[in-house]
Amino acid sequence: MLGKSKGIWYLWVVLLIFLGYFFLCGIPNSVQSQDESTCISCHTSVKDLVKITREIAAKRPPQKSAETKGEG
């Protein structure tokens, strides 16, 4: 009787270790850190990007010369 309950207890321990392993390693590190990443939160938000790209465009000097003429 005692041997059987000990066996079940061991089974639970193994199962917990197994689940713990998957919980820690099964989720890619990047997905965990992407949740906290400013890069992802901003670059997936149209609203934020519209605001920021307008801000950048207002500050940025022209990047291309108006003198370019003809086909490249």
Add this chain to the structure above:
Amino acid sequence: MEPYEKVLIDDEYLDEDSHAEITCETCHGGNPKAVNWEAAHQGLIPDPTYPDANKACGECHEEIVKKNTTNVHIALNTYQHVINMRASSDKAVREKIQEGMKNHCFTCHSSCGQCHVSRPDSVEGGFTAGHRFSKKPPMATNCTSCHGSRVEKEYLGKNPGLPGDVHYIKKRMECISCHTGDEMHGMGKSFNHRYEVENAPRCEKCHQDAVSSDAKIETHKIHKGKVSCHVCHSVAYKNCYNCHVGKDANGLPYYKTEKSELDFKIGLNQNPTKNRPYNRFVIVRHIPVSKGTFDFYVKDGLTNFDAVPTWKLATPHNIQRKTPQTKSCNACHGKKELFLLEKDTAPDERAANKKVIVPEDAIPRSR
């Protein structure tokens, strides 16, 4: 594309693309914990795959990255080679020309990222699919966005009055159908000319029947080894003249090309090679260059301008089964206007083109 669209990451990229398992900062640097965009972008590497793709791609795509340094879309050694041939041998003059090339010619290049993730920088960039990696780069955003004025117009039939290439119009073949990944990635070997690239496309790879000794079409047998396929199967294509580079009052680089014209000219094959062994005729296209191209940087720097033709071997992307030349023997034979004659070249370019200009007595006689 709106500026925000160029950098908007698609949810599908995060959910489905294996590259999303790598954190942003691993490739792009910057600070993912910063609270504003300015701080977040400190140390940002917009394209981590150029000029050296080893760190970003090499761990998984080692073989491709190793060969990639010789890829003509990245190394641009074909430009360098031809300008070196035209340039003065004076070291100081060469340095000035090099400065011009750096400011103008070398800004037009590709990279792993600029094919598989975004449009090339030279056409103002922007993700092609929300940062998803495209194994096969889309033709419209990544090939013809750069090769637009000549190849795209020829291939899609955008030149007024001229049909598109049969491979596109009838078969909807895209650039990569012929220009394979292996060719695009480079062979680990440098070439001075794009036509020397050993794994570049050749018509006969698919059309073996046209070049076999028992070819069914008589004209294929007669002209084999003498004229390139394009001589009979191309139509008019764009020729560009002159190119001057400089910097405007704000220090921004510009170029000016003076005119472009649709024309069709058959010239002599000045340099028969293993890939292009034709001992008589090829198609020639005028390229955008002039003796004064780099005058802004150094006056008359291209002192050996005549070393290379300005009418250059070409393979227009507007192949047709039937063309004006295929109508009859005399549609070509004896038809002077199809051939590049001395009178078709600018007087100051005649010396450069002497090996491709067709002497009138070399024009095949009418039958």
